[in-house]
Amino acid sequence: MNEVIHKSGFVSIIGKPNAGKSTLMNALVGEKLSIVTHKAQTTRHRIFGILNSPDFQIVFSDTPGIITPNYELQKSMMKFVSYSLEDADVIICLTDPTTDRIDAEMLERIKKSNVPTIFVTNKIDLATIQQVADLEAWYKTFEFAFETCHVSALKTQNTDKLLEMILAHIPVHPAYFNKEDLTDKPERFFASEIIREKIFMNYRQEIPYSCEVIITGFKEKKDMNVVSAEIIVERDSQKGIIIGPKGEMLKKVGIEARQTMEEFFGKKVFLETHVKVIKDWRSNPNQLRKFGYEQ
Ligand SMILES: Nc1nc2c(ncn2[C@@H]2O[C@H](COP(=O)(O)OP(=O)(O)O)[C@@H](O)[C@H]2O)c(=O)[nH]1
Numbered sequence: 001m002n003e004v005i006h007k008s009g010f011v012s013i014i015g016k017p018n019a020g021k022s023t024l025m026n027a028l029v030g031e032k033l034s035i036v037t038h039k040a041q042t043t044r045h046r047i048f049g050i051l052n053s054p055d056f057q058i059v060f061s062d063t064p065g066i067i068t069p070n071y072e073l074q075k076s077m078m079k080f081v082s083y084s085l086e087d088a089d090v091i092i093c094l095t096d097p098t099t100d101r102i103d104a105e106m107l108e109r110i111k112k113s114n115v116p117t118i119f120v121t122n123k124i125d126l127a128t129i130q131q132v133a134d135l136e137a138w139y140k141t142f143e144f145a146f147e148t149c150h151v152s153a154l155k156t157q158n159t160d161k162l163l164e165m166i167l168a169h170i171p172v173h174p175a176y177f178n179k180e181d182l183t184d185k186p187e188r189f190f191a192s193e194i195i196r197e198k199i200f201m202n203y204r205q206e207i208p209y210s211c212e213v214i215i216t217g218f219k220e221k222k223d224m225n226v227v228s229a230e231i232i233v234e235r236d237s238q239k240g241i242i243i244g245p246k247g248e249m250l251k252k253v254g255i256e257a258r259q260t261m262e263e264f265f266g267k268k269v270f271l272e273t274h275v276k277v278i279k280d281w282r283s284n285p286n287q288l289r290k291f292g293y294e295q
């Protein structure tokens with residue numbers, strides 16, 4: 001009898017904000033696990049998306065976009081990026097040809113990691129031939145071994161090819177997670193991310209960046225999930241903006257979040273939200289730890 005060969009490994013998706021990292025992970029895993037918005041820096045944690053097949057398990061890490069941190073929260077976000085480089089079997093460095101490329105320092109870190117790296121050009125549905133060619137010329141200047149691939153994460157163009165390239169580097173290893181698992185994060189994490197997504201979609205400027213969502217109750221009943229959430233803001237004035245005139249903004253966010261949760265969990269959801277002020281939480285290391293930003 002032939003022995004079954006099983007491959008398993010970790011793949012980190014890194015890149016600048018808005019490159020399409022979350023969209024790519026969702027496309028590769030085939031589930032909408034990571035929140036996607038047109039705004040930069042929506043992803044704050046390292047989120048695993050697990051792709052299972054009978055003979056392999058690939059654990060993708062979606063990471064926050066690489067930036068120069070301005071406050072404590074952003075420092076923690078950048079730590080998640082560093083950790084994800086350390087234990088990767090494959091690095092995917094994703095670039096949107098229409099915007100910024102990663103800087104020399106990051107390139108140096110990738111080079112030093114000695115992890116097989118695939119430089120992936122995303123948004124080929126949007127970019128001009130010239131923009132893609134410019135990026136390709138930039139890749140050629142790197143003084144280390146790598147591969148390249150062009151995709152549209154949004155339209156899932158060429159993502160099968162990318163998956164094949166990734167699999168070629170995944171070692172023979174038993175599965176790290178249960179073969180039914182899609183992610184390492186519990187359901188309540190996704191409940192809070194869905195509310196954050198709606199906040200990103202409904203408020204402008206600094207508001208979404210000043211918000212954290214804490215799930216204070218998550219009860220799974222037979223045909224319904226009962227979810228209680230606190231939306232944390234930094235100042236009283238922001239609380240007023242979140243709630244809106246006659247509470248209408250918060251109501252809208254609540255309805256949209258409930259609908260998305262119902263799709264995600266595949267059941268009815270009862271959602272209750274409160275708004276709470278914790279002064280300058282983004283700059284407070286203790287508070288950040290409580291919110292799960294330190295590992
Ligand atoms: N046209 C196009 N848009 C994309 C593609 N991939 C991602 N986007 C969009 O780019 C924006 C940022 O995507 P997101 O996945 O949140 O980027 P992240 O910050 O790198 O995680 C969103 O509006 C996506 O819909 C793509 O292949 N083509």
Ligand SMILES: [Mg+2]
Nearest residue numbers: 021022042043
């Ligand atoms: Mg993201």
